[in-house]
Amino acid sequence: MALTGVHIEFGYGSVGAVGAGANAKGLGPAALLGSETASQTMATAQASTARAPQSRPGNFQPLISIWASAPIFFVIGQNATLAQVTDGVTPRRFYDPSFGRQDMFVNDGDNIAWAFA
Template sequence: MALAGVNITFGYTGVAIAGDGNAGCGPLLAKATASDTMAAAGTSQKTASEGPPGCHPMISITASLAIFYAIGPNPDATNGPRRYYDPAFGTTDIAVNAGDRFAWVAA
């Protein structure tokens, strides 16, 4: 079944391999903590959560239509500040803060 609407996944960056010389975590979403498929515009009830020390919360966004979206504790995708997403972009990964939520409206 094809994606309809917007799918979000909250998580945090990947944990570095012990002894590889890298401190903290990698730049990609590695551990999913919550996800939501939103068929209609609105605000997700799911929130970003803090990962292990040195790992930053992130969100992955995939949509079947062009949207404006906002991220924050009280996001407003209609009045902004907001960003634009087009399905041609593929999945977009963005660093967020613990407690942030996601909101979207059709572009």
């Protein structure tokens, strides 16, 4: 079944080490989604009920992975709402699925709200 809307996954991201910093090509560490803690597929613009997990000691931070069937605008925060995405005032991000999956570090308890662009 093809994705319609947005699919998100929350989990712990581990910063993959590449030596002590950038490698010979100038590329630094990569964020890798580890254990998944929550996921949600949303067919229409809305705020997610799924939330980021609490931080864990060590090199693990809450992370979100985003897939969408079409370009979207989105807001991530403690209580992200659809109104924030569409109010024209709140800073929002843009995602185009032609770029592939979007992975981002987030804060404990964050959720996402989105609308088609």
